Amino acid sequence: MIVVEQLTKTYQTTKGSVLALDRIDLQVRKGEIFGVIGFSGAGKSTLIRCLNRLEEPDSGRIRIGGDDITGLSGRRLRQARQKIGMIFQHFNLLDGKTVYHNVAFPLAVAGHPRDRIGRRVREILDLVGLADKEGAYPAQLSGGQKQRVGIARALANDPDVLLSDEATSALDPQTTYSILELLRDINRKLKLTIVLITHELEVLQHICDSMAVIENGRIVETGPVEKLFLNPESDTARKFVGVLEQYRAKRDLIEGMGAGI
Amino acid sequence: MRDDLFDLLWEALRETLYMIAWSSFFSLLLGLTLGILLVVTDKGHILQALPVQKTISLLINGVRSIPFIILIVILLPLSRLIVGTSLGPTAAIVALSIGTAPFLGRIIENSLKEVSGGKIEAAIAMGASPLAIIFRVLIPEALPALVRGVTIAIIGITECTAVAGAIGAGGLGSLAIRFGYQRFREDIMIATVLVIVLLVQAIQLTGDFIAKSIHNRRFKIE
Ligand SMILES: Nc1ncnc2c1ncn2[C@@H]1O[C@H](COP(=O)(O)OP(=O)(O)OP(=O)(O)O)[C@@H](O)[C@H]1O
Numbered sequence: 001m002i003v004v005e006q007l008t009k010t011y012q013t014t015k016g017s018v019l020a021l022d023r024i025d026l027q028v029r030k031g032e033i034f035g036v037i038g039f040s041g042a043g044k045s046t047l048i049r050c051l052n053r054l055e056e057p058d059s060g061r062i063r064i065g066g067d068d069i070t071g072l073s074g075r076r077l078r079q080a081r082q083k084i085g086m087i088f089q090h091f092n093l094l095d096g097k098t099v100y101h102n103v104a105f106p107l108a109v110a111g112h113p114r115d116r117i118g119r120r121v122r123e124i125l126d127l128v129g130l131a132d133k134e135g136a137y138p139a140q141l142s143g144g145q146k147q148r149v150g151i152a153r154a155l156a157n158d159p160d161v162l163l164s165d166e167a168t169s170a171l172d173p174q175t176t177y178s179i180l181e182l183l184r185d186i187n188r189k190l191k192l193t194i195v196l197i198t199h200e201l202e203v204l205q206h207i208c209d210s211m212a213v214i215e216n217g218r219i220v221e222t223g224p225v226e227k228l229f230l231n232p233e234s235d236t237a238r239k240f241v242g243v244l245e246q247y248r249a250k251r252d253l254i255e256g257m258g259a260g261i
Numbered sequence: 262m263r264d265d266l267f268d269l270l271w272e273a274l275r276e277t278l279y280m281i282a283w284s285s286f287f288s289l290l291l292g293l294t295l296g297i298l299l300v301v302t303d304k305g306h307i308l309q310a311l312p313v314q315k316t317i318s319l320l321i322n323g324v325r326s327i328p329f330i331i332l333i334v335i336l337l338p339l340s341r342l343i344v345g346t347s348l349g350p351t352a353a354i355v356a357l358s359i360g361t362a363p364f365l366g367r368i369i370e371n372s373l374k375e376v377s378g379g380k381i382e383a384a385i386a387m388g389a390s391p392l393a394i395i396f397r398v399l400i401p402e403a404l405p406a407l408v409r410g411v412t413i414a415i416i417g418i419t420e421c422t423a424v425a426g427a428i429g430a431g432g433l434g435s436l437a438i439r440f441g442y443q444r445f446r447e448d449i450m451i452a453t454v455l456v457i458v459l460l461v462q463a464i465q466l467t468g469d470f471i472a473k474s475i476h477n478r479r480f481k482i483e
């Protein structure tokens with residue numbers, strides 16, 4: 001479904017150039033939820049933003065479905081983007097538009113007729129559980145509800161792929177859980193391929209089928225999610241799993257003490 | 262106070278309103294174009310073109326540094342070319358529109374710059390064209406700030422009509438100079454000033470009201 005080959009990206013800054021992505025190879029199968037995990041500054045955002053060319057790679061190749069994303073420009077690129085949904089950490093909803101019009105936006109952009117837009121918006125708001133909020137403005141919604149609108153907007157035009165850039169990082173644990181459940185649900189119902197990046201192991205553990213670990217712009221480990229827990233090979237993976245183990249041990253200890261009293 | 266006061270004032274007010282309305286309209290068209298171009302051709306924006314950005318910016322600074330009264334004189338030939346005369350309210354509209362557009366352009370630039378990069382990015386990710394981003398994201402999202410900015414600009418235009426009036430454009434400014442000042446009609450002087458004050462007040466209140474109702478609809482939590 002998604003094939004990334006030798007993707008390289010450097011940022012030019014006043015202090016010199018930063019190698020953000022270093023010859024990344026990646027394959028995401030159709031219909032799976034693929035997680036990319038890494039510490040801050042590892043290059044996660046850069047990677048996912050290259051997938052829809054919000055960021056211009058220096059070299060390498062990206063194919064999504066039948067499209068050679070790296071070879072497109074202008075109108076063709078915009079048409080390809082209409083089939084790649086994206087959700088963001090800070091939602092990026094349009095404050096001047098109601099929930100309805102936020103979700104209708106990508107459909108209007110794609111040039112669908114009005115009656116079809118109306119039907120589709122209601123259908124998709126139903127799916128994310130916001131049917132009663134279509135007249136509300138983003139400012140009148142909770143964080144979780146805003147992200148649901150973000151997801152509805154990303155799904156409105158029936159994309160082949162959903163990209164998620166830390167979509168749950170601004171949410172509390174319970175809301176995070178409900179959003180992850182929603183993504184899982186959508187993935188199954190629509191057979192949608194999802195690429196999500198995160199710095200939370202729980203997210204990976206909860207909904208991802210496969211994963212890649214990114215460290216200093218390089219993929220250092222990839223495979224099914226279980227492998228990461230059972231047999232972490234890279235430094236980053238060991239650190240992530242190690243921290244989780246420590247917390248588990250601590251929790252068991254505290255709970256054990258509680259039981260003893 | 263003499264009985265011609267009301268007629269004189271009414272006639273002058275009508276001319277002034279006529280100048281304000283059309284000048285605001287054309288100034289807004291020009292100013293929106295300039296403001297939008299300044300923003301979208303800037304570094305990292307949807308239609309980055311730095312030479313265009315720099316040129317427009319220089320042009321705006323140039324026009325804005327010329328005192329308005331001199332600008333009118335400079336633009337007299339242009340008025341004659343476009344509307345066939347260099348006298349009267351219609352001729353003044355040419356100078357007023359061109360003279361105030363750069364100011365409006367800057368105000369609109371500032372309002373549009375307040376729209377967060379995240380929203381624009383989301384629109385790009387959805388495959389929106391630059392035109393769709395300008396007219397469906399940038400302008401609607403900046404609307405309350407735009408309305409407030411345009412209100413300030415219309416008040417600026419009102420002041421400029423008074424200046425233009427002094428050199429033959431008609432309207433309240435011209436009435437104040439010709440009767441109030443040159444013919445020592447104190448009643449007319451006071452009345453014109455009063456009308457201009459009320460006019461500015463009304464424009465400000467209207468602008469505030471519109472901006473506030475847009476803002477409240479979007480952000481007020483019942
Ligand atoms: N616009 C930019 N200009 C210059 N350098 C950048 C830019 N964006 C990212 N970088 C650099 O590229 C590297 C990767 O950044 P990126 O944002 O992809 O990391 P990340 O893994 O998403 O981190 P985080 O978890 O903190 O979001 C970092 O060293 C960062 O400083």
Ligand SMILES: [Mg+2]
Nearest residue numbers: 044045046166
């Ligand atoms: Mg990031």
